[in-house]
Amino acid sequence: MDDTIKLSVINMTKLYGNGDGVKNVDLDVHTGELVTLLGPSGCGKTTILRTIGGFIDLTDGDITIDGKSIITLPPEKRPTSMVFQSYNLWPHMTVHDNLEFGLKLRKIPKETREQKIAEGLRLVKMSGFEKKYPGQMSGGQQQRIAIARSLILEPEVLLLDEPFSALDAKIRMEMREELRKIQTDLNITVIFVTHDQEEAMMLSDRIVVMSKGHIEQQGTPRQIYDNPVSRFVAGFIGEMNFLDDGDGKQIAVRPEHIAVTKGTGGILDGTVRTVMMLGHYLEMTLDTEKGLVKVYITSDQANQFEKGDHVTLNFDHTYSYNKE
Ligand SMILES: Nc1ncnc2c1ncn2[C@@H]1O[C@H](COP(=O)(O)OP(=O)(O)OP(=O)(O)O)[C@@H](O)[C@H]1O
Numbered sequence: 001m002d003d004t005i006k007l008s009v010i011n012m013t014k015l016y017g018n019g020d021g022v023k024n025v026d027l028d029v030h031t032g033e034l035v036t037l038l039g040p041s042g043c044g045k046t047t048i049l050r051t052i053g054g055f056i057d058l059t060d061g062d063i064t065i066d067g068k069s070i071i072t073l074p075p076e077k078r079p080t081s082m083v084f085q086s087y088n089l090w091p092h093m094t095v096h097d098n099l100e101f102g103l104k105l106r107k108i109p110k111e112t113r114e115q116k117i118a119e120g121l122r123l124v125k126m127s128g129f130e131k132k133y134p135g136q137m138s139g140g141q142q143q144r145i146a147i148a149r150s151l152i153l154e155p156e157v158l159l160l161d162e163p164f165s166a167l168d169a170k171i172r173m174e175m176r177e178e179l180r181k182i183q184t185d186l187n188i189t190v191i192f193v194t195h196d197q198e199e200a201m202m203l204s205d206r207i208v209v210m211s212k213g214h215i216e217q218q219g220t221p222r223q224i225y226d227n228p229v230s231r232f233v234a235g236f237i238g239e240m241n242f243l244d245d246g247d248g249k250q251i252a253v254r255p256e257h258i259a260v261t262k263g264t265g266g267i268l269d270g271t272v273r274t275v276m277m278l279g280h281y282l283e284m285t286l287d288t289e290k291g292l293v294k295v296y297i298t299s300d301q302a303n304q305f306e307k308g309d310h311v312t313l314n315f316d317h318t319y320s321y322n323k324e
Pocket residue numbers: 016017018020021039040041042043044045046047048085195
């Protein structure tokens with residue numbers, strides 16, 4: 001990643017006929033950066049990606065790559081390549097022909113095409129699958145081919161719309177690691193869409209959190225985790241307890257920022273409801289006068305507590321938000 005700006009979305013608005021869409025989106029992506037658009041279903045992630053790729057026209061604003069506006073160019077003339085959310089490979093074509101198609105469109109000579117196809121398959125560890133049809137491969141294999149197909153076009157910006165959402169947890173994890181490796185090795189600029197906050201935290205140089213057609217917050221995973229700017233972001237990223245504070249305010253506290261001891265005298269008293277093993281730490285839920293509170297404890301602490309124990313809580317770090 002370096003300091004040059006590869007892509008800028010400038011005060012961009014895209015409204016569909018019914019008034020849905022995204023409004024006043026401002027976003028800069030640096031060369032070699034992986035930026036994630038993160039937010040719940042319907043918040044406008046795909047809409048932004050499609051306006052960048054040129055599959056839908058924008059209502060207002062501009063999009064530039066290397067400082068030049070791209071909004072009048074059709075998708076195949078843009079220096080972008082997109083892996084779509086749902087359909088991906090052409091089912092009636094072999095893997096080889098799926099990969100070759102875009103290269104042919106760009107008038108790449110046959111010999112170079114074959115080199116690029118071989119290289120693309122090697123990158124995603126799918127060499128030897130040239131003659132297979134999409135229907136003869138697993139979901140994860142098809143997604144890898146779809147990513148290879150985009151990569152070999154050597155786009156200035158690679159657009160990935162929830163490429164791993166249909167895969168099971170283990171393969172999804174492997175694919176994330178592979179993608180991140182290829183992306184950093186080749187210094188590719190990527191915009192990655194997901195509604196999975198864990199995926200966003202793992203993969204991203206920077207996360208753009210969206211809600212209802214606008215950007216709520218942009219920052220590194222650490223910045224967003226440590227300083228969520230709104231009640232929405234606080235609730236969407238990581239685990240958070242919200243406690244009513246009267247006056248329409250809520251105190252928010254992360255489970256790892258709560259210290260639990262037996263007895264009374266802390267900020268808030270409670271009773272242990274559940275203790276659940278989660279690997280090297282445990283999650284404990286407590287009934288309090290401000291509702292159910294979740295805390296994390298180490299396995300060393302675990303044998304001190306059992307269901308029904310009266311405990312008291314102290315908070316290391318809290319946030320305060322207006323109630324939504
Ligand atoms: N072709 C369309 N015509 C009209 N409205 C649309 C169209 N496509 C999307 N929308 C609306 O625009 C908003 C944003 O949709 P978009 O597909 O960008 O969301 P998303 O964040 O990608 O959601 P998901 O996580 O479900 O894929 C939604 O309210 C959606 O209903």
